[in-house]
Amino acid sequence: MNPFLALIVPLLILGFVYILIIENKGLPQWMEQLSDNSGTIWTYGVITITVLSILKYVSG
DSSP states (O other): OHHHHHHHHHHHHHHHHHHHHHHHTSOOHHHHHHHHSHHHHHHHHHHHHHHHHHHHHHHO
């Protein structure tokens, strides 16, 4: 059941986003505003994941 969900849920999300982009002939306004901040979000996310991975490795 878990592999089924791991494949279906991302495909449904990608399909929904694709439909939004096609119907609006571009990104919706809220997606454009979110993408303006996405560089900062990705940077902090990658730093957080890296730090947590290092802490897990050191503590284990």
